[in-house]
Amino acid sequence: MPTHPAPLPPAGVVPFGPLPAKRRLAIERQEMPERDTESRSRCFEEVNLGFDAELALLEAQRCLLCTKAHCVRECPVAVDIPGFIRRVAEGDLHAAAELLLDGNALPGVTGRVCPQETQCEGACPRGRTLRGVPGRPVGIGYLERYVADWAAANRHEVPPPAPPSGRRVAVVGSGPAGLTAAGELVRAGHQVTVFEAFHEPGGVLVYGIPEFRLPKAIVHREVARLVAQGVRIECNAVIGRTFTLPELRTGYDAVFVAVGAGLPVFLDIPGENLKGVYSANEYLTRVNLMGAWRPDAETPVLAGRRVAVVGGGNVAMDAVRTARRLGAEEAVIVYRRSRAELPARAEEVHHGEAEGVRFAFLTAPVRVLGDERRWVTGLECRRMELGEPDESGRRRPVEVPGSEHVLPCDVVVVAVGTRANPLLTSTAPDLLLDRRGYIETDADGQSSMPGVFAGGDIVRGAATVILAMGDGKRISASVDRYLATAR
Amino acid sequence: MNIIRAKSRLSPTVTQLIVDSPRIARVRRPGQFVIVRRADGAERVPLTISDADPQAGTITLVVQAVGKSTADLADLAVGDPVTDIAGPLGRPTDLIQEGHAVCVGGGVGTAVIRPIAQALAAVGVRVTSVIGGRSREWVVLADELATAGDVVVCTDDGSAGRAGLVTAALDDVCRGGDVDQVYAVGPVPMMRACAQVTRPHGIPIIVSLNSIMLDGTGMCGGCRVSVGGRTRYACVDGPEFDGHAVDFDVLADRLTTYRPFEREAYARRTACQEA
Ligand SMILES: Cc1cc2nc3c(=O)[nH]c(=O)nc-3n(C[C@H](O)[C@H](O)[C@H](O)COP(=O)(O)OP(=O)(O)OC[C@H]3O[C@@H](n4cnc5c(N)ncnc54)[C@H](O)[C@@H]3O)c2cc1C
Ligand SMILES: Cc1cc2nc3c(=O)[nH]c(=O)nc-3n(C[C@H](O)[C@H](O)[C@H](O)COP(=O)(O)OP(=O)(O)OC[C@H]3O[C@@H](n4cnc5c(N)ncnc54)[C@H](O)[C@@H]3O)c2cc1C
Ligand code: SF4
Ligand code: SF4
Ligand code: FES
Numbered sequence: 001m002p003t004h005p006a007p008l009p010p011a012g013v014v015p016f017g018p019l020p021a022k023r024r025l026a027i028e029r030q031e032m033p034e035r036d037t038e039s040r041s042r043c044f045e046e047v048n049l050g051f052d053a054e055l056a057l058l059e060a061q062r063c064l065l066c067t068k069a070h071c072v073r074e075c076p077v078a079v080d081i082p083g084f085i086r087r088v089a090e091g092d093l094h095a096a097a098e099l100l101l102d103g104n105a106l107p108g109v110t111g112r113v114c115p116q117e118t119q120c121e122g123a124c125p126r127g128r129t130l131r132g133v134p135g136r137p138v139g140i141g142y143l144e145r146y147v148a149d150w151a152a153a154n155r156h157e158v159p160p161p162a163p164p165s166g167r168r169v170a171v172v173g174s175g176p177a178g179l180t181a182a183g184e185l186v187r188a189g190h191q192v193t194v195f196e197a198f199h200e201p202g203g204v205l206v207y208g209i210p211e212f213r214l215p216k217a218i219v220h221r222e223v224a225r226l227v228a229q230g231v232r233i234e235c236n237a238v239i240g241r242t243f244t245l246p247e248l249r250t251g252y253d254a255v256f257v258a259v260g261a262g263l264p265v266f267l268d269i270p271g272e273n274l275k276g277v278y279s280a281n282e283y284l285t286r287v288n289l290m291g292a293w294r295p296d297a298e299t300p301v302l303a304g305r306r307v308a309v310v311g312g313g314n315v316a317m318d319a320v321r322t323a324r325r326l327g328a329e330e331a332v333i334v335y336r337r338s339r340a341e342l343p344a345r346a347e348e349v350h351h352g353e354a355e356g357v358r359f360a361f362l363t364a365p366v367r368v369l370g371d372e373r374r375w376v377t378g379l380e381c382r383r384m385e386l387g388e389p390d391e392s393g394r395r396r397p398v399e400v401p402g403s404e405h406v407l408p409c410d411v412v413v414v415a416v417g418t419r420a421n422p423l424l425t426s427t428a429p430d431l432l433l434d435r436r437g438y439i440e441t442d443a444d445g446q447s448s449m450p451g452v453f454a455g456g457d458i459v460r461g462a463a464t465v466i467l468a469m470g471d472g473k474r475i476s477a478s479v480d481r482y483l484a485t486a487r
Numbered sequence: 488m489n490i491i492r493a494k495s496r497l498s499p500t501v502t503q504l505i506v507d508s509p510r511i512a513r514v515r516r517p518g519q520f521v522i523v524r525r526a527d528g529a530e531r532v533p534l535t536i537s538d539a540d541p542q543a544g545t546i547t548l549v550v551q552a553v554g555k556s557t558a559d560l561a562d563l564a565v566g567d568p569v570t571d572i573a574g575p576l577g578r579p580t581d582l583i584q585e586g587h588a589v590c591v592g593g594g595v596g597t598a599v600i601r602p603i604a605q606a607l608a609a610v611g612v613r614v615t616s617v618i619g620g621r622s623r624e625w626v627v628l629a630d631e632l633a634t635a636g637d638v639v640v641c642t643d644d645g646s647a648g649r650a651g652l653v654t655a656a657l658d659d660v661c662r663g664g665d666v667d668q669v670y671a672v673g674p675v676p677m678m679r680a681c682a683q684v685t686r687p688h689g690i691p692i693i694v695s696l697n698s699i700m701l702d703g704t705g706m707c708g709g710c711r712v713s714v715g716g717r718t719r720y721a722c723v724d725g726p727e728f729d730g731h732a733v734d735f736d737v738l739a740d741r742l743t744t745y746r747p748f749e750r751e752a753y754a755r756r757t758a759c760q761e762a
Binding site for chain 1: 555
C-alpha cells in the first residue's frame with residue numbers, strides 16, 4: 001500500500017496558496033517516483049510509488065486554475081479539477097478530497113489507470129508547445145491519486161444513510177460501472193443489491209488490471225466503503241443462469257446491467273489449441289484474481305521462459321509485463337502495426353520498455369507451432385508494411401509476401417480484444433442488441449426492456465474505467481428519475 | 488454460507504456431499520454443474536450437480552479425489568462451510584422424450600449420469616444404465632440408478648456384475664436394436680470408446696466434457712474443445728456434446744496442461760499432512 005504523507009508545506013520552497021502566473025509557469029512537471037526497474041520487473045508491487053506532500057504541492061502549484069478549464073471538459077465525469085487542485089495548493093486536503101469524491105467515486109482507481117494523456121491532461125494548456133519549447137500538462141492523475149490515497153488513510157466518516165425510498169434496484173456486474181451506480185443509488189435511498197458472477201467484486205479492476213498497476217487493496221477498500229454505505233453484494237450469482245434478467249426485473253423495481261465485455265477473441269489461426277496458448281482474459285485472471293503469481297497459490301499458470309503477447313493495447317501491455325514478472329527471460333509484444341499506432345497508454349509502454357519488454361512491430365502471427373507432445377514451441381509470423389489508411393484513419397497493415405519467420409516461445413497470450421458475452425443477454429429475449437451483441441440503450445441508458453438500464457463495456461464495447469464510471473453515474477440518475485415516475 | 492449437511496463415502500476415492508445451496512437447488516437441471524471454491528485462496532473446481540432437493544435447499548455433489556483441490560473438498564466435514572458455489576452452469580442435457588436410452592457411467596461419471604437417468608425415467612423413457620469400476624468397491628450409485636431402470640454393473644475383475652469394460656456391455660445393449668440415444672460420462676478413454684461402439688450401430692451419443700475450467704461463464708476460453716472442427720467452450724456451449732463429433736485427442740491433451748503443478752501441489756499437501 002502507498003504511504004499517505006501529511007500535508008506539510010515543504011520548508012520554504014513554495015508557499016501554500018496560488019502563486020502569480022509567472023512563478024507557476026516556472027515550475028517543471030514533477031516526476032512520479034517509481035520502484036527501480038531492476039527489482040520491479042520481477043515483482044508485483046506497485047510500480048508508481050505516489051507523490052509525497054512536497055511533490056504534490058509543487059505539481060498543484062503548476063495549475064493555472066483556468067476559469068474555462070478544458071481539462072474538466074475532457075474528463076468523462078467532469079471532476080472539478082482546478083477546484084480540487086487549488087485546495088491541494090492551499091494545503092486543505094480535506095476540502096480537496098470532498099470536491100474530488102463528489103465528482104468521482106473511485107479516484108484512487110482513476111488516478112492510476114485513466115488514459116490521462118488523451119483525456120483531462122490532453123487538454124491542459126500547460127502541455128502546449130510554446131515558442132518551440134514543448135510543454136508538459138499538469139499531472140492531474142498523479143494529484144488525483146495523491147488526494148485519494150490521503151483521503152483513504154485520513155477520512156473515515158461514512159455519509160449518513162439517506163431516507164429509504166422503499167425501492168429495490170438490482171445491479172448486475174461489479175465492475176466500475178456497477179460499483180459507481182450502486183454507490184449513487186444507495187445514496188439516493190434505494191435498496192441496492194449487486195450480483196456478481198465471480199467470487200469477488202471489482203470486475204476488470206480485480207481480474208484484469210494487474211497488482212503492479214492497481215493494488216487490489218485499493219479496490220477492496222472502495223468496495224468496503226460501498227458496503228458500509230449499505231450496498232449488498234451477492235457474489236457467485238451468474239445472471240442468465242442463477243437468475244435470468246426477466247426474473248430479476250420481476251423481483252426489483254429497476255435493474256442496471258453492467259456485465260462488461262467478457263468474451264475472449266482468439267486469432268483463429270492453426271495451433272491455438274496447443275498447450276501454452278492463453279487468451280489474455282485467462283492469463284490475467286489466473287494471475288490476478290486467482291493469485292497465481294504467489295508462490296503458494298493453488299491455481300497454476302504456465303509462466304513461460306519466452307512469452308509472446310499478440311496485440312498492442314493496455315491489455316497486451318499488462319500481459320507482457322506480467323510475463324516478465326513471472327520470470328520470462330524474454331517477453332515480446334507482437335503487433336501488426338508500428339509503434340506510432342500502439343493503442344496502449346504511453347506510460348505503460350514506457351514502463352514496459354524499462355522492464356525489458358521487447359517489441360516486434362509490423363509483425364502478424366500466422367500459426368502457433370508445437371512439438372510432438374503438443375506444447376507450444378513458437379509463433380510463425382509474417383512481416384507487414386503500412387499501406388493506405390483504413391476507416392479508423394490508421395494505416396492498414398499489408399502482408400509482405402515471403403516474410404515468414406518463427407519467433408521461438410513457449411507461451412502465447414492472445415490480447416486482440418474482447419466482445420460481448422451472450423450469457424446474460426441470450427436469456428432475455430426482449431432485450432434489443434446491436435449487430436455485435438451489445439445492449440442497445442436510449443439517451444437515458446434504458447434498454448428495450450422498461451426498467452432495465454445498461455452501461456459500461458456491455459453497451460460501448462471495450463472502453464475505459466472512467467467511461468464505465470461515467471455511465472454508472474449518469475444512468476443511475478436516470479434510474480432514480482424512472483423510480484420517481486414509475487409505480 | 489453453504490454448509491455441508493451430509494457426507495458419505497461411495498468408494499475409496501469418491502465422496503458424496505450434500506450442501507446448502509437453495510437458489511441453485513431451485514433452478515438446476517440435469518447436466519448442469521457448479522464451480523466450487525472450498526475456501527479463500529482455493530482453486531475454482533467444476534463439479535456436476537448430481538442431485539438436488541429444492542425443498543431442503545440442498546444440492547448433492549460427488550467428488551472424486553484426484554488431486555489437491557478435490558482431496559481437500561473430500562476432507563470437509565458435516566457442518567463445514569464451502570466458501571463459494573456458483574451456478575448452475577452449462578447447458579442442461581438434451582433429453583429424449585420417448586424410447587430407450589442407455590446411460591453409461593465410468594467412475595465418478597456415474598454421478599453425472601444419475602440426474603440424466605432420473606430425468607429420462609421421469610418423462611417415461613426406458614433407461615438402461617451401464618456403470619463400471621475396477622472392482623465391487625469402486626462401483627458407485629448402483630442403487631440410486633436402479634430407481635430409473637435396469638442397471639448393468641461391470642467390474643474389471645468380475646467381483647460385481649459382469650467382468651469387463653462398460654464398452655462391451657454397451658455394445659451388447661446396442662445389439663438389442665431398440666436403443667435411441669446413449670449418454671456416456673467418464674474418463675476420456677471411456678467416452679472415446681463408447682463413441683466408437685455406438686458408431687456402427689448408428690446410435691447418437693452425448694458425452695460430457697470435463698475440460699479445465701476457470702470462470703465457467705465463457706469469459707476465459709480456457710475450457711475450449713474441438714467439436715466437429717469448431718472451437719466450442721465446454722462451460723457455456725456444453726459441457727455435453729455430440730460424442731461422434733468431439734476431438735477427444737485435443738481434450739485429453741489439454742487436460743495434461745498443468746500436470747507438473749498438480750503433482751507438486753499434491754506432494755506438498757501430503758507432506759503437510761504427514762508433518
Ligand atoms: C487487462 C485490462 C487492462 C485495462 N486497463 C485499463 C486502463 O489502464 N485504463 C482504463 O481506463 N481502462 C482499462 N481497461 C478497460 C476497463 O477495465 C473496462 O473498460 C472497464 O472495466 C469496464 O467496466 P464495466 O463495469 O463495464 O465492466 P467490467 O469491469 O468488465 O465488470 C463487469 C463485471 O460483471 C460481471 N459479470 C459478467 N457477466 C455477468 C453475469 N452474467 N452475471 C453477473 N455478473 C456478471 C463480471 O464478472 C465483472 O465483474 C482495461 C481492461 C483490461 C481487460
Ligand atoms: C463440467 C465438469 C464437471 C465435473 N464434474 C465432476 C464431478 O461431479 N465430480 C468430480 O469428482 N469431478 C468432476 N469434474 C472434474 C473435476 O473438476 C477435476 O477433477 C478437478 O478440477 C481436479 O482438481 P484437483 O486439484 O483435485 O486435481 P488436479 O491436481 O488439478 O488434477 C489431478 C488430475 O486430474 C486431471 N484433471 C484436472 N482437471 C480436470 C478436470 N477439469 N476434469 C478432469 N480431470 C481433470 C488432471 O489432468 C490430473 O491428472 C468435472 C469437471 C468439469 C469440467
Ligand atoms: S477521472 Fe480520469 S479523466 Fe477525470 S480528472 Fe481524473 S484522471 Fe482525469
Ligand atoms: S487545464 Fe491544466 S492548468 Fe487549466 S485548470 Fe486544468 S489542469 Fe489546471
Ligand atoms: S471456463 Fe472460462 S470460458 Fe469456459
